[in-house]
Amino acid sequence: MMVVHTEEVSAAGARVRRRARGVPDPRERSWWLQADHPLPLGLRRPEDGPLRLIAATECTVLAGFREPTAIAANLDRLDVHGLADVVTVLRRPDQAEALLYALGLLFATGRAAQISLARRVTVAAARSADEPVLARVVELARHHGDDPGVLLSIFLHEVRIAPGDVLQIGSGMVYGLVSGRALHVTRRRGSTIAVGLSLEPVATGAVLQRLGAKVGPARLVPGVGSGSLLNYPAVDGITLAQVASGHAQVHLGPKAVAVALGCDGWVEEGPRRRSILAGGPAVGLPPGLVRVGSRGRLAIFADAEDLSDRRSPAAAEAASALDDVE
Incomplete structure (x- = not known):
């Protein structure tokens, strides 16, 4: 009895300490996020399960991988030194393999090389801002300059949802709230792995091991019923x-x-x-x-x-x- 009681007190104390430091409780089932500017991109760990975003306002979300050949076309247009091998890999017939190898090439380099590449990509994207995906790179760079996440954004679908819409973020999916306010609901909050648009370095090994390299945007979940x-x-x-x-x-x-x-x-x-x-x-x-x-x-x-x-x-x-x- 004493051992169980001590464990419970210790767990409660740990939760209090996390709250005091502003660290999220991984056991939470719901939390709010508001993006007054683009929030960090994160990888939803498979062990934490899927989550659902419920829009309280109009929201823009980056979630789910685009077709590798479409990504390759955007990168090829940039004509930036350091991307040739990535473009070649993205044109492989196996889409999952293409995405994993391309991301491995981008994130396996050191932080300094990633920052240098992000700068070159941002400058080149400004010259091709008639393409919406590349215009988005420029906009993200205004808030997260020199961050490799601006390059990763080219890989992701942009999904816009209206108040009340429910968006499903699958296990192993990369996502980020660009604008708006949304409630997040899941079995457990867990720990998201940062993959860009933050000050944290990308943990390449952890990302590639847990990444769900599936093509397609996050899906809207339809509700059914009558009345209210x-x-x-x-x-x-x-x-x-x-x-x-x-x-x-x-x-x-x-x-x-x-x-x-x-x-x-x-x-x-x-x-x-x-x-x-x-x-x-x-x-x-x-x-x-x-x-x-x-x-x-x-x-x-x-x-x-x-x-x-x-x-x-x-x-x-x-x-x-x-x-x-x-």
Whole structure:
């Protein structure tokens, strides 16, 4: 008993110390990010599972690899010394192999060489700003000059999402929030590996070992339902629902929480109504049949078994259609 108690106290103390230092708790299931300027690119580790971004405002996200031949065409147009071998590798027939070898060539060099290449790429991109992908390089360099992440951005799809949209970030996917404010929901926050647009050096070995070299952008997850309530398929043990511009009755288990996206929300607890502040932390919801609502959007998530009795046949069909989403 004493050993267990000591471990629990130590774990609690560690969480307090992390919060005091501004270090995220890897066990968190939700957190906010706001990009007043492009945020660092990160690799979602496979061991941490997929996550979903729920847009509170219009957002721009870099997520998922473009076709290697399209990347090669952009790099070839730059005509920058040091990219010839990368362009050649990107034209290999095996797309996953092409991406892994190309990124290995870029990040296996020292930090000084990466900075020098990023500078040359930025200068060359400014001469080809009629191409949207290269214009984006110039814009990113205004905030993250000399960072190798500006070159990595050429490899990534740009996805724009509207308030309430749900974007799935798969395990092993590189992504970054360029603009907007979004709620992140997952089984556990874990630890993202920095791969650019930050002051951290890229851990090449860790990145190449965990990278999911799949071509295609991050996917929008459709919600199904009627009235104000939209249900989303469970992903990695977490079920998600949204109440949009109205109210709904939902049956909840003991671990459900709600987050208000754009406007304050509310939950009825017997005779009284409790507020859920917009943009605030997750608020625990009482178990059982609960009435919730918002003039904007309210996200509700829980362990899958807690909300399983709320899923309609249409939601189950949506889940089946999304079995290949990672």
